[in-house]
Structure formats: C-alpha cells, structure tokens
Amino acid sequence: MAQKVLSATKDSGEHYRQGLGMIASENILSPMVKQAVNSDLHGRYAEGLPFNRYYQGCDDFDTIEDLGISMAKKVFNAPFVNIQSTSGTVSNIATLKALAKPGDDITAVSTADGGHISHARMGAVGLRDLNLHTYPWVEERMEPDIDGACALIQDVKPKVVLIGQSVYLFPTPLEDIAQTAHDVGATVVYDAAHVLGLIAGGVFQDPLREGADVMTGSSHKTFPGPQGGVIISSSEDARFQKRLNNAVFPGTCSSYHLHHVAGKAVALAEFLAHGSSYAQDIVTNAQALAQYLDKFGFEVMAKERGFTQSHQVLTKHGEPDDGSGKIAAKLLEDAGIITNMNMLPGDTKAMHPSGLRLGVQELTRVGMKPNDMKTVAECFQRVLLDDEDPSLVKQDVYDLKSRHQSVQYCFSHTDMRAYS
Numbered sequence: 368m369a370q371k372v373l374s375a376t377k378d379s380g381e382h383y384r385q386g387l388g389m390i391a392s393e394n395i396l397s398p399m400v401k402q403a404v405n406s407d408l409h410g411r412y413a414e415g416l417p418f419n420r421y422y423q424g425c426d427d428f429d430t431i432e433d434l435g436i437s438m439a440k441k442v443f444n445a446p447f448v449n450i451q452s453t454s455g456t457v458s459n460i461a462t463l464k465a466l467a468k469p470g471d472d473i474t475a476v477s478t479a480d481g482g483h484i485s486h487a488r489m490g491a492v493g494l495r496d497l498n499l500h501t502y503p504w505v506e507e508r509m510e511p512d513i514d515g516a517c518a519l520i521q522d523v524k525p526k527v528v529l530i531g532q533s534v535y536l537f538p539t540p541l542e543d544i545a546q547t548a549h550d551v552g553a554t555v556v557y558d559a560a561h562v563l564g565l566i567a568g569g570v571f572q573d574p575l576r577e578g579a580d581v582m583t584g585s586s587h588k589t590f591p592g593p594q595g596g597v598i599i600s601s602s603e604d605a606r607f608q609k610r611l612n613n614a615v616f617p618g619t620c621s622s623y624h625l626h627h628v629a630g631k632a633v634a635l636a637e638f639l640a641h642g643s644s645y646a647q648d649i650v651t652n653a654q655a656l657a658q659y660l661d662k663f664g665f666e667v668m669a670k671e672r673g674f675t676q677s678h679q680v681l682t683k684h685g686e687p688d689d690g691s692g693k694i695a696a697k698l699l700e701d702a703g704i705i706t707n708m709n710m711l712p713g714d715t716k717a718m719h720p721s722g723l724r725l726g727v728q729e730l731t732r733v734g735m736k737p738n739d740m741k742t743v744a745e746c747f748q749r750v751l752l753d754d755e756d757p758s759l760v761k762q763d764v765y766d767l768k769s770r771h772q773s774v775q776y777c778f779s780h781t782d783m784r785a786y787s
C-alpha cells in the first residue's frame with residue numbers, strides 16, 4: 368500500500384510536469400522552499416511566539432520565525448504579521464474568533480458571487496455562529512455594488528465587514544466601504560487569499576492603505592510559498608495584535624507546521640528579491656491570455672473592463688446551468704490542461720456551471736511569457752472550438768511545457784526542477 372501511495376505521488380508530479388497547471392489557487396515551490404519544507408522541522412513543536420515558548424528546543428526555530436515575521440512586515444508594509452496559521456481558512460477562523468462573538472453580524476460577498484466558503488454559513492462564518500448579510504452585487508463589473516454595500520453596513524451595523532473573493536478579477540473599491548464600516552464601529556477584514564502575491568508585488572490594490580484593518584491570506588496561491596496562511600494588520604495597538612496572535616495559538620492551532628513556517632520565511636526572502644517582477648508578469652500574462660482567447664472566439668468575461676487585473680481569467684462556454692464549463696474542463700484535462708469549472712452570473716448549480724476559472728500564476732512561475740499564452744489559447748481553441756482530438760493537442764501541450772521546467776523568480780539552487 369505504501370508503494371502504491373508513493374507511486375501515485377510520483378505520478379501526480381509527472382502529470383503536472385507534463386501538463387499545464389491552471390488552477391487559480393495553486394503554485395509550485397522553489398527549490399529552497401522545498402528544502403525548508405522537507406526538513407526535520409516537520410516533526411517539531413513551538414507553541415507560543417519567538418523567544419517566548421512553552422517547550423525547550425526552539426532556539427533555531429525562534430531565529431526562523433523571527434526572521435519570517437520581520438520580512439513579512441517589510442513585504443506587506445505592516446506593523447503586525449502572524450505567519451503561523453496553517454491555511455487561509457484557518458486565518459479566517461482565527462480572525463473571526465478574535466474580532467466577533469457568536470450572534471454578531473457580519474457582511475461578506477455571497478458564494479454565488481465568488482465569495483469563499485469560509486465567508487459562508489457552511490464555513491468559518493457559521494462555525495463562529497455569525498449572522499451573515501451578503502452585499503448586493505454588480506454582475507457586469509463582478510464587484511459589490513458600493514452604494515448598496517455601504518447602505519447594508521449602515522443598516523446592519525456589523526461587527527466585521529469582510530471583503531474579498533475567490534473569483535477575483537478586479538480590485539474592490541474599498542475606501543467608501545471602509546469609511547462606512549468604521550463609522551458604525553466595524554472592523555474591516557480584507558481576505559487576500561488569491562491575490563496576496565499581487566498585493567505584495569504592488570500590482571493589485573493596497574488594502575491596508577485603503578482602509579482595511581486586517582488582511583488574511585493564503586501563502587501558496589499568487590504568493591509563491593508553501594501551503595499555509597498569514598494574518599496581517601495595520602494596527603499598532605498591542606492589545607489588538609495580541610488578540611490576533613492568541614486567536615491563532617492557542618485559539619485555532621497547537622502545532623502550526625513549523626516546516627511550512629520555515630518555507631514561508633524562505634519564500635518571503637525570495638519575494639523581497641523577485642516578487643514585484645513576478646507579480647507584474649502574472650498580470651501581463653493573464654491579460655495576454657484573455658486577449659488571445661477573446662480573439663480566437665471564446666466568450667471571456669468582463670471584456671469591457673479589459674478582462675482582468677489579476678491572475679485570473681473567466682471564460683463562458685454555454686448557457687447558465689448547462690454544464691458546459693464541466694464538459695470544457697474535462698476535455699481540457701484530456702489534453703493535459705488542468706482547470707476548474709466555475710459558476711458565472713446566471714448559474715445556480717455548482718456542479719453544472721457554464722464557466723471556467725483560469726489562473727496563470729504557475730505558468731508564469733516556470734517562465735512563460737505572453738507569446739506562450741498565445742500557444743495556450745491556441746490549444747484551448749483546438750480542443751474546445753475546433754473539436755480536435757484532445758490526445759493530439761496533448762502532444763503540443765507537452766512540447767510547450769517541456770521548454771518550461773525550472774522555477775523562476777527565486778534564488779538559484781543546484782536542483783532547479785519545478786516538478787518532482
């Protein structure tokens with residue numbers, strides 16, 4: 368059985384090595400991050416904060432976490448950072464624990480409009496037993512109706528105003544929402560899970576300067592680190608900061624995966640050196656992919672707004688609820704292109720949507736440029752519009768990918784292989 372697991376593990380690496388990973392929430396590790404994640408730290412504990420632990424044996428890890436925190440403060444330009452949480456969802460659970468009590472009100476983006484499950488009753492919001500109120504939505508702009516959101520906040524006077532989505536094409540205009548939230552005494556939380564690397568690279572928006580009090584995120588989507596989470600705050604208030612720290616440990620984590628904290632610290636060091644060019648290249652590639660797909664005959668969402676300002680592109684493959692997105696995703700997989708079906712405006716069935724959500728952060732990481740986005744778009748066209756046999760297209764996908772096998776935007780290492 369163990370051999371079977373290990374061989375499927377190897378196969379997974381091989382499939383991604385040969386194909387195009389275009390899931391918008393995924394990324395690959397740099398060789399140095401891999402080294403940190405593969406270290407002895409995976410079996411250790413360090414409850415507490417650097418230089419203030421419950422266990423002995425943490426001196427080396429104190430160095431690691433302390434360096435990680437100081438680099439994260441620089442990367443995110445913030446006076447407070449916690450890099451312990453084990454995922455974006457755990458960051459949200461901890462933040463809601465710190466900022467609200469059961470029965471309090473919260474406003475957030477509905478999952479139907481691209482909000483994350485942790486913003487919903489079925490996820491972290493329900494776990495904390497909060498009353499959820501979702502923002503009115505402007506489908507053509509794929510963002511909250513700002514006046515309507517402000518009116519809702521004024522009416523409900525929530526404890527927490529949560530902003531951010533998983534389907535995220537454009538920055539959210541934050542200033543009016545944050546002003547209104549602060550007027551009614553709410554704390555503004557910006558969930559940057561998907562766009563953390565774009566924000567850190569200065570190419571999306573700057574939530575902490577636009578009124579957010581707290582920013583949560585995943586460390587493995589556009590931010591190119593190991594799987595994990597972060598909590599960042601613009602607050603200098605030591606009591607507020609302590610509440611956030613305590614909500615992670617002991618609030619939601621005991622072990623907080625030290626090897627991943629070390630991986631985050633290495634990724635932060637690499638981001639300080641290469642992050643802004645990585646972030647810029649991601650957005651350039653996303654816009655190029657959208658333009659080529661549009662040119663080749665696909666319906667790409669938000670054309671009138673220039674398609675995208677993030678790492679994501681949304682395409683529509685049929686009519687609402689006809690399952691055309693699911694069919695498209697399967698055909699693309701047969702050609703070695705990994706994507707996910709996604710609900711678009713009008714869709715009501717999560718398992719039979721009409722759209723695809725595409726992300727270019729991983730393709731960018733292995734050095735693809737706008738001319739490669741053209742080749743990618745051609746493969747989409749051949750599979751989905753020209754009805755070519757996906758197994759024939761797969762050969763060209765393989766050829767393209769075989770020219771992009773090493774990780775970029777990181778420190779050099781003896782083994783630069785992107786996949787294993």
Ligand SMILES: *Cc1c(COP(=O)(O)O)cnc(C)c1O
Nearest residue numbers: 454455456483532533558560585
């Ligand atoms: C992905 C995502 C999360 C959760 O992140 P995980 O690290 O997968 O737990 C939270 N919020 C949003 C908006 C997301 O897209």
